[in-house]
Amino acid sequence: xxxxxxxxxxxxxxxxxxxxxxxxxxxxxxxxxxxxxxxxxxxxxxxxxxxxxxxxxxxxxxxxxxxxxxxxxxxxxxxxxxxxxxxxxxxxxxxxxxxxxxxxxxxxxxxx
Numbered sequence: 001x002x003x004x005x006x007x008x009x010x011x012x013x014x015x016x017x018x019x020x021x022x023x024x025x026x027x028x029x030x031x032x033x034x035x036x037x038x039x040x041x042x043x044x045x046x047x048x049x050x051x052x053x054x055x056x057x058x059x060x061x062x063x064x065x066x067x068x069x070x071x072x073x074x075x076x077x078x079x080x081x082x083x084x085x086x087x088x089x090x091x092x093x094x095x096x097x098x099x100x101x102x103x104x105x106x107x108x109x110x111x112x
Contacts, residue, residue, distance in 0.1 A: 023106045025054040025104055025106070026051070027051050027052045027106065027109070028052065028053065028109070029047060029052055029054075029056070029108075029110075030094060030097040030098075030110050030111070031055070031057055031110070031112070032057075032058035032084060032093040033058070033059065033066065034060040034061060034062050035064075040066070040070065040073070041075065044078065044079070045075075053078075053105075054078060055079040056080050056097050056101050057070075057079050058081075058089070058096075058097070059083050060086070060089055060093075061086075066081050080101065
């Protein structure tokens with residue numbers, strides 16, 4: 001008897017999978033920054049205290065790497081840093097965040 005192989009999409013690749021699977025993070029923030037490293041620690045610690053569980057930070061060609069700054073401050077475990085160079089990148093960065101990370105969070109804020 002011939003075995004039948006089922007070709008079902010992986011559950012996380014389907015809309016229902018994205019809706020019903022347990023989320024990695026309860027509340028996330030998506031933002032794009034350039035050369036604002038000096039404010040990151042206070043900003044992130046404040047939002048962590050009020051319930052944010054993860055940050056998606058798009059680094060728009062900062063002089064000092066955001067990833068390096070967060071590692072030095074011991075905050076990198078709370079963030080996903082994406083290098084996103086170019087001019088007028090705010091809307092494309094937000095679209096990228098929603099498409100690639102939106103289903104990771106129960107709630108996702110886009111902060112300017």
